[in-house]
Amino acid sequence: MSPHHEPELVDDAVEEVLIRCPPDDPASLLRAALVCKAWSRVVSKPGFRRRYAERHRAAPALGFLCNIATGTESAHFVPTSVSFRPPRAVHRKMRVIDARHGRVLLLHGPPSAVSSMAMRLVIWNPVTDEHWELPAPPVAVHPSCWNAAVICAATGCDHLDCHHGPVKVVIVGFHPDQMCMYSCTYSSESGGMWSTHMASSMSFLDLDCYFKLKPSALVGNALYFVFMSRTGPSRILKYDLTMKEMSVIHLPRTRFTCPRICLTTTDHGRLGFVEVGVCKLYIWSRVDGLSTDAGWYQSRVVDLKMLPPPYSSFDGAFVGFAGSVGIIFLATKDGNFLIDLKANRARKLGEDRSFYGVFPFTSFCIPASAAAMSPHHAPKLVDDAVEAHHAPELVDDAVEVHHTPELVDDAVEEVLLRCPPDDPARLLRAALACRRWRRLVSSPAFRHRYAERHRAGGSALGFVCNLGAGFNKFANDAHFIPTTPLSSFRLPGGTATVHRKMRVLDARHGRILLQDVDPRTSSSHRTRLVVWNPITGERRELPNLPVVVQDPSFWKAAMLCAAAGDSGSCDHLGCHQGHFRVVVVGIDAEQMSAYSCAYSSEPGCVWSVRTAAALSQQPGCSFEMNSPSALAGNAVYFTFRTRLGYIRIMKYDLATEQMSVMKIPSTGFYCPRIVLMTMEDGGLGFAIVGECKLYLWSAVLDGSDSGGVLQWYQSGVVDLRTLLPANALKASPGTVGFAGGGEVIFLGTKVGNFVVDVKSNRAIKLGDGRSFHSVVPFTSFCVPR
Structure with missing residues (x-):
C-alpha cells in the first residue's frame, strides 16, 4: 500500500x-x-x-583520440573526463582523421596503404557507439596529398548538442600530377552521395607540397587545414563551406625556422594557432579582415616550466589543442602531458611516446539524448x-x-x-x-x-508478523514483509527476513521487540527478549525478566524510545539509534493482580518491578493476543478481555509507572475484536470491524477537574464492501494491526490478509495466503549515512 x-x-x-x-x-x-x-x-x-x-555553452573535453603505432596501427580513445568511458576505446587497423561536434572520423588502414578509389571512411559516435561507413570518394586519393574534416551539417546550428543530427565530411586534396586542388563533400542529408569540386591550378603547388593529417579548425563558415612544404614555409588552406572555394593564408614570420603548429579556434571565435618553442607555448590569433593576407598577433605566451607539477623538460612535439576548453596535448621526452590553460596546470598522461595525431573529443553526454539516438546501445x-x-x-x-x-x-x-x-x-x-x-x-x-x-513519525517500511494460526511451528517464526512488493526498503546485507523460533511482541521508534521461544534457549523460568534494529541490523539481548511468565495470554510488552513519556525531550523522528525502553505488563491469575516491569538501555539500568491494585473486579482476565499496544501521550495502552468477553484497556503511565483500567464505549457488537491505535493527532483510538464495515473510534479527555476520564466518539466509517473482494467478507474480517496514525489498518480474512489505506480508500492483498498472527508495522526513517 x-x-x-x-x-x-x-x-x-x-x-x-x-x-x-x-x-x-x-x-x-x-x-x-x-x-x-x-x-x-x-x-x-x-x-x-x-x-x-x-x-x-562549451562542450566539455571528455577525452582525446590518438593514433598509436605499436605493431598494428590503431586508434585509441583516452579519457580525460571524471566518469565518461566509451563502449569501445580501441579501433584496430584504423586511424583518426578528425573529431568535431561529438563525432570522430576514422580511416581504415594507414594513409600510405590507401589506394585510389578505395578509401574507407567511418564516422563514429563515442557516446552512442554508432558507426557509419561512408561510400568511397569519387576522386583518386594519393598519400600525403589530402586531409579531411567532419562537421555538423545542420543549418543554423549552434553545435551545443548536435551529435545526433545530420553530418558532413569534407575532403580537400591535390593531384600531384595535375597540380590542381579538389574538394569532395559528403552530407547525410544528400542521400549519401559525394559532390566534387575542382579548383584551378594554384601557384603555390609544387612537388614539395604535402598534407599532414593534423587537426583542422572550423571558424565561422570555413574550414582551415595546415598545408606543408619541404622547402618553403607552411601555409593554411581555407575551404569556404558556402562557396565551396579554396584559398591560401600565409602564416606570420616567427623565430623558429620549422615551427611545430596546430590550428585552433580562439575564445573570440577567430582563427588561431599554437606554436611550440623551447619550453614555451606561443598562441597566435588572426586579425579580423576579409583579405586572405590579414595580419596575425601573438595573444599569449605560456611558460611550461612554471606549470605545476614541475618536470625536467616540456620541450616536445605539439600534438593537439582543444581551444574551446583551453586544453593542450604535448608529447615530450618525459612522457605525454595534458595542459589546462584555464586552470594553469599540467597532468601527465603516460610514458608512451608512440602516439601521434591527437584529436580532442568534446561533447555533452546526457543520458537521455544517447537513449534517443540509439535505444539499443545507450543507457x-x-x-x-x-x-x-x-x-x-x-x-x-x-x-x-x-x-x-x-x-x-x-x-x-x-x-x-x-x-x-x-x-x-x-x-x-x-x-x-x-x-x-x-x-x-x-x-x-x-x-x-x-x-x-515528514513528521508522521516515519514511514511504514514493512511489518513483522508470525505466520500461521495459533502457536504452531509457523506462528513461532517472525517474518519481515515489505509493505508493498515494490517497496525499495530491504534489510541490510546478511540480515535474515525470517527469525526462526521468535515471536513478535511490539515495534516502535525504529526497533522491534522479539521473544525467543526456542525451548533450547528459553524456558518457563527464563524469558529471553531481543531488541532488533532493522535499519542497522543490530540485535541486542536483554537480561532475563525478573518475573516468571508462562502463558503468553497473561502478559504483553511494549517497545519504546527511552525518552517516551518525557515531554519535549525527544520528538521520535530519528531516535532508532538512541537508548530504548521495554515495558512488560502482566496478570497474576493466582493473586488476581496486575504487575509491570520496565527496562532501559541507559547505563546502570536494570529491570524494575511494580505491582498494581488487585483485579478482583476483572476475574478471569487475559490479554488480546493479536492486538498490539498503543502509545498516546504519556502512557502505553494494552487491551485485555474478561472471562465474560468484555474488552478492557490497561493504561501504563510512563512517568509514574502506575497502572489503571478503562472501559471502551458500547460498539453495538458482542465480544468485539479491536485494535488500539495512536491517532494522527497523537491521541488514543481503536478500530473495530462489524457488518462489513471498519469503524474508527477516538478518545478525548472530558476536561473536568477530576481529570483522566476518557470520552469516546466515532471518528470514521469505511465500507469494506467497496474495497475487499466479496469472498473475503463471507466471514467478518479481524483487525490485526495499524500504522501511520490510524491511516493504515491491517485486516485478516478467510481468503488472505489485506492492508487498508483509510485516507486513499484503497486496499491491497498481502502475503501468500497464510494468516497473520501478531502483526506489528515497522515505521522508521531510513536516511543514508
Whole structure:
C-alpha cells in the first residue's frame, strides 16, 4: 500500500538543480536521473538537454583520440573526463582523421596503404557507439596529398548538442600530377552521395607540397587545414563551406625556422594557432579582415616550466589543442602531458611516446539524448537499474578538470528533502549522484530536517508478523514483509527476513521487540527478549525478566524510545539509534493482580518491578493476543478481555509507572475484536470491524477537574464492501494491526490478509495466503549515512 505522499517538488525546481551537474562528469547526471522516475523524466526531456547545453555553452573535453603505432596501427580513445568511458576505446587497423561536434572520423588502414578509389571512411559516435561507413570518394586519393574534416551539417546550428543530427565530411586534396586542388563533400542529408569540386591550378603547388593529417579548425563558415612544404614555409588552406572555394593564408614570420603548429579556434571565435618553442607555448590569433593576407598577433605566451607539477623538460612535439576548453596535448621526452590553460596546470598522461595525431573529443553526454539516438546501445533511464549493454561505462576515476560552480547546498537540500520517506532507495540514489550530495545527505542536520518535514513519525517500511494460526511451528517464526512488493526498503546485507523460533511482541521508534521461544534457549523460568534494529541490523539481548511468565495470554510488552513519556525531550523522528525502553505488563491469575516491569538501555539500568491494585473486579482476565499496544501521550495502552468477553484497556503511565483500567464505549457488537491505535493527532483510538464495515473510534479527555476520564466518539466509517473482494467478507474480517496514525489498518480474512489505506480508500492483498498472527508495522526513517 502506498502511503499518503507529500506533493513532490515541481519539475522546474528539480531541473534547476540537475542543470548544474558538471558536464565533464556525466555520471553525476546519470545517477541523478536514476534517483526516481520523475527525475528521469526531467532529464529525458528534449528541453532539458537544450537548456543544459546552453547553460554550460562549451562542450566539455571528455577525452582525446590518438593514433598509436605499436605493431598494428590503431586508434585509441583516452579519457580525460571524471566518469565518461566509451563502449569501445580501441579501433584496430584504423586511424583518426578528425573529431568535431561529438563525432570522430576514422580511416581504415594507414594513409600510405590507401589506394585510389578505395578509401574507407567511418564516422563514429563515442557516446552512442554508432558507426557509419561512408561510400568511397569519387576522386583518386594519393598519400600525403589530402586531409579531411567532419562537421555538423545542420543549418543554423549552434553545435551545443548536435551529435545526433545530420553530418558532413569534407575532403580537400591535390593531384600531384595535375597540380590542381579538389574538394569532395559528403552530407547525410544528400542521400549519401559525394559532390566534387575542382579548383584551378594554384601557384603555390609544387612537388614539395604535402598534407599532414593534423587537426583542422572550423571558424565561422570555413574550414582551415595546415598545408606543408619541404622547402618553403607552411601555409593554411581555407575551404569556404558556402562557396565551396579554396584559398591560401600565409602564416606570420616567427623565430623558429620549422615551427611545430596546430590550428585552433580562439575564445573570440577567430582563427588561431599554437606554436611550440623551447619550453614555451606561443598562441597566435588572426586579425579580423576579409583579405586572405590579414595580419596575425601573438595573444599569449605560456611558460611550461612554471606549470605545476614541475618536470625536467616540456620541450616536445605539439600534438593537439582543444581551444574551446583551453586544453593542450604535448608529447615530450618525459612522457605525454595534458595542459589546462584555464586552470594553469599540467597532468601527465603516460610514458608512451608512440602516439601521434591527437584529436580532442568534446561533447555533452546526457543520458537521455544517447537513449534517443540509439535505444539499443545507450543507457536506459529506469527507476531501479541501468542496462549497461553497449552503454558508456561511468566510473569515478578522479581527474582534475575545470568544473562549473555547482548549486549551493541549500537549494539541493530543498529538493532532496522532498524525496518520499517510504522510498528510501530514492534518497540513496541521490546520495550516489556525486560526493557533494552524499556529504549533504549524510549530515546529521539534513537527517533531522528530513525527519521534521515528514513528521508522521516515519514511514511504514514493512511489518513483522508470525505466520500461521495459533502457536504452531509457523506462528513461532517472525517474518519481515515489505509493505508493498515494490517497496525499495530491504534489510541490510546478511540480515535474515525470517527469525526462526521468535515471536513478535511490539515495534516502535525504529526497533522491534522479539521473544525467543526456542525451548533450547528459553524456558518457563527464563524469558529471553531481543531488541532488533532493522535499519542497522543490530540485535541486542536483554537480561532475563525478573518475573516468571508462562502463558503468553497473561502478559504483553511494549517497545519504546527511552525518552517516551518525557515531554519535549525527544520528538521520535530519528531516535532508532538512541537508548530504548521495554515495558512488560502482566496478570497474576493466582493473586488476581496486575504487575509491570520496565527496562532501559541507559547505563546502570536494570529491570524494575511494580505491582498494581488487585483485579478482583476483572476475574478471569487475559490479554488480546493479536492486538498490539498503543502509545498516546504519556502512557502505553494494552487491551485485555474478561472471562465474560468484555474488552478492557490497561493504561501504563510512563512517568509514574502506575497502572489503571478503562472501559471502551458500547460498539453495538458482542465480544468485539479491536485494535488500539495512536491517532494522527497523537491521541488514543481503536478500530473495530462489524457488518462489513471498519469503524474508527477516538478518545478525548472530558476536561473536568477530576481529570483522566476518557470520552469516546466515532471518528470514521469505511465500507469494506467497496474495497475487499466479496469472498473475503463471507466471514467478518479481524483487525490485526495499524500504522501511520490510524491511516493504515491491517485486516485478516478467510481468503488472505489485506492492508487498508483509510485516507486513499484503497486496499491491497498481502502475503501468500497464510494468516497473520501478531502483526506489528515497522515505521522508521531510513536516511543514508
